[in-house]
Amino acid sequence: MMKFRPIGLTEMSVSDRPLQPVSVPAGWAPGSWRARPALQQPSYPDAEALAGVQRELAVLPPLVTSWEILALKRQIAEAQEGKRFLLQGGDCAESFSDCESGLISNRLKVLLQMSLVLVHGLRLPVVRVGRFAGQYAKPRSTDLETKGEITLPSYRGDFINQPEFTTEARTPDPRRMVKGHARSAMTMNFVRALIDGGFADLHHPEYWDLDWVSHSALSGEYMRMVAAVGDAVRFMETISGESLHNLNRADFYTSHEALLLPYEEALTRQVPRQWGWFNLSTHFPWIGMHTAELDGAHVEYFRGIRNPIAVKVGPSVTPDQLLRLNDALNPDNEPGRLSFIQRMGAAKVEEKLPPLVESLKREGRRVLWICDPMHGNTETTSNGYKTRRFDNIRSELERSFDIHAALGSRLGGARELTELDLERAYTSTVDPRLNYEQSLEIAMLIVRKRTALQAAVA
Secondary structure: OOOOOOOOOOOOOOHOOOOOOOOOOOOOOOOOHHHOOOOOOOOOOOHHHHHHHHHHHHHHHOOOHHHHHHHHHHHHHHOOOOEEEEEEEEEEOOOOOOOOHHHHHHHHHHHHHHHHHHHHHHHEEEEEEEEEEOOOOOOOOOOOOEEEOOOOOOOOOOOOOOOOOOOHOOOOOOOOEEEEHHHHHHHHHHHHHHHHHOOOOOHHHHHOOOHHHHHOOOHHHHHHHHHHHOOOOOOOOHHHOOHHHHOOOOEEEEEEEEHHHHHHOEEEEOOOOOOOOOOOOOOEEEEOOOOOOOHHHHHHHHHHEOOOOOEEEEOOOHHHHHHHHHHHOOOOOOOOOOOEEEEEOOOOOOHHHOOOOOOOOHHOOEEEEHHHHHHHHEEOOOOOOOEOOOHHHHHHHHHHHHHHHOOOOOOOOOOOOHHHHHHHOOOOOOOOOHHHHHHHHEEEEEEHHHHHHHOOOH
16 A cells, blocks of 8 residues: 555544535535536437436336445545555447447456456455446537538437437437436346356456457466465465355446436436435446536536546646535535546646646545546547557556655546457457457556555655
8 A cells, every 4th residue: 555645534434434415415406407508418309208208217227226326435435545446447438239248248357357456466455347337428529410411410329319320310319318228227237147146256266367368468477366366265265264255246336427417317316214316327427528517517416416426637627627626516525425537648647637636635625536548648540540559548547656646645546448448449450359458457557556656655
C-alpha cells in the first residue's frame, strides 16, 4: 500500500462511519431532470409511445438490488482509503449482438485475469466493475448525419436506433429500451451464474486462461502468479484444516454511462426497508463529459440517487467547475459516493490533472480517482479509423500515478483495455490476441508502479 494520506479523510475507518447523506436532496424526484436542459437525448416522434414504454419498464424486475449497490459503495469507500483497488473494464459501447455467451465469458475472464495480477501484486482486494449489461447508448457530436443529399438522425446506440443509414433504422424507437433491458438482464444473469458456479474460483485460476496466454511474452510471469496464488490457497487450507469456501466466487458489479434519462428514470425506485431512491439498472452509473453541466438534467438526476456515482473529467474542466460538481453531487462528503474518472491524454495529464487534484484535496473533498487512459488518447488516422497508441495509454497511466504520489493523493482505480475497445479502434488485420496481452500488461504495469512508489517513500 502506498504511504500517502487519502484525500480529506480522518483516521476513522469506513466501518465506523455511516454511509448515507444527512438528508434527501430538497426538491428532487426521479423526473425532476425534465425541468433542466437535457443534452444528448433523442427526439422521439411519439411521446405517448415513450411514456408507455417507461410505464412498462417501471414494473419490470430490477437489474440490480439496493444491497448490492450499498455493498459496492462501502467497497469504494475502502478504495478511497487505500484499502482496495478498483478495476473497471468493458467496451465503450455495447450492441445488442454482444449478448452472446462466448463474448461475455471472455470479457469476464480478462477482468478476472487482470484482478488476479492486481491482487497478487498489490496485496489488496480488487473491486471488479464491468462496463456492460447496459452500455447501449452513446453520445454524439451532432444530432444529424448527412450522406450525399440525405440527412438523418445520428446513430445513438442500440438503445435508441440502428446504425443502418435509412429513415426507418435511424428513427428513435422507445421499444428498443425494452429490448436493451432484456439483453442487460440476460447478460447479468449469465455473469452471476458463471460466478456462482465457480468460474472465479481462486482454487483454480488456471480455468481463466484464454488461448492467447500460451503465446504471450507475459505468459511465464502470469503462470507464476497463478501457481503462487494456488499454493497460497492450499497452504491456508492446510493450516486451517478446512476449505476456504469464500474463495469460490468473486464480487462483481456493473456500470454504464446513464445517458438515456427516460430509461434511467423508469428504473429508479424506492425499495422496502431503505430510504431514498436507487437506480436499479446498474450498480455504478456515471456522467459523461458531454453531459456534466452543473445546471443540466444529468447532474440533476444524479444528485438524488443513492448509488455510488462517477463523473468523467477531461482536460477542459477547471478546478472551480470540479468543486462545484463535487458539492452538487456529494454535498455531505459521503464516503464511497463520488468518483472522478480522469481522462486527460498523455500529452496533457501533467498540466491539467494536478490543479484538479489539489483543489479537491485543499477543500477536504472525499473522492476516488480512477484513470481512464483510453479515451483521452484517441487519434484519427488518414483513412478515418480511430486508433489509440498503446505507448500513450501506458504513459498516461504511469504519469497519473506519479502525479497523485507527488501531491499526496492516491489513484485508486483504473479502466482497462478489452478486445472490443481495440478491435473497433484498429483495422481488422490486427491479431485480437494482442489486445488481451495489452490488458495484462496494464495490470502488471499498475503493480510495478505502485510497488516502486511504495519503495520510494518507505
